Amino acid sequence: MDIVSPQNNRVKEWAQLLEKKHRTRQHKYMIEGIHLVQEALRAGADLECIAYDGERGIPKELAGLETPLQHVEWISVSPAVIAKCTDTMTPQPVFAVVRKSSEPLQNLWSDAKGLVVVLDGVQDPGNVGTIIRSADAAGAAGVVLGAGSADVYNPKTIRSTMGSLFHLPIVEGDLETILPEAKAAGVRLVSTSLQAEHSCYSYDFTQSVWLVIGNEGKGISDATARRVDDAITIPMQGQAESLNAAMAATVLLFEAMRQRMFH
Template identity: 55%
Template structure:
């Protein structure tokens, strides 16, 4: 269904969409924005609850999306360039964005017999959080957990940085003080990066059920989380760098886990 074009930035619907750029607006509505052709395409392909798709009337609906819209119940709304700029969080407004309901995920994926779960402890940069979700998806992780103190999962910058991986695997927001002890009770190995650790990630066994923990950009894992670890790990450094960016570190460890699991499975 195509609605009438929206041209005024003071329109009530435009104001509601603009509010989704703010965490309070997202919490109040239970919705978030997926900006750009790729993100909207992934949302549709993965069956996300897309209520409205807004596109630049002057540029038209992107051709890549048209085949996916034939069976979609989403409302299609053409809008002026001014409206597109008002509702999106980038310097150059995308040609399209979608209003998506926040998904609800159960915790089954966290406790699979061979679960590989990524846990973030107070990772505050949206680019880092989004990139880690993308790497977790690429490495075949079963889920990602964002602990308290992390950036809002549905921050537009975080969503864009996932490059669609947000729609590919469960991403849950949880209290680590409660989640970590329960995970250990279920037999999960809790392994986290620490500059004080003496165990190289290449010497660790990640073939069993494991939760991989990564901490804040400046301070690493919190003392409370460190106390919960079964295994502290470090990525060997051959040069003079003291540490890696948390997203890079997560990617290295995830791909070591993938390598080990592929080898154990004879692939």
């Protein structure tokens, strides 16, 4: 199938996916570039279609990655269509439309030793994407995004995940209901605090722990703070006052991985 005109109705629907309200309404989102489409195919993501630059053909890196269960529609499009549907300065030769998957929350606390990252108002898409990538790298069970956090399906967030969003469950929800349920299931909630007594290196991360990461400037909300069980600090030797949200999350995730795997 070929689509050349940016005025085509399907193209208009794809272009709308650059805005959150349309992603929510269509229950779909867009990924751009060979690497992300590769990761989505490998992970068996629910792809509606893959659009590629007809002048350059299907990228060779994507050949043969589709599984028999996926049934993806491949569409040849013009560079003008790609330009309309992507938000990068130098458009990639391929993009895909992905149907959102809904991850049942219970899966996250059914794992007795589950390590989960909870984002409470982390607003920067780069930080959210990097935290998802670090959670994937450290073997976390999933990531929970509370209200006020950057949209995980924002193109900038997706790019920052480098494909990790296809590798682990990502749940968007209301922390006011999710956190009490997790605690009832035996999860301990941990956050960082400069005033904390315990260092992250003396804390026991081998239990079922959810790391709560707060807003870049204000930290976690008062409502969330009341639910946190333990506050820990990341010791620092130099003169920097603090780490950014993604770096702090990464340090904690890798300390948890170290304790679980290399003790």
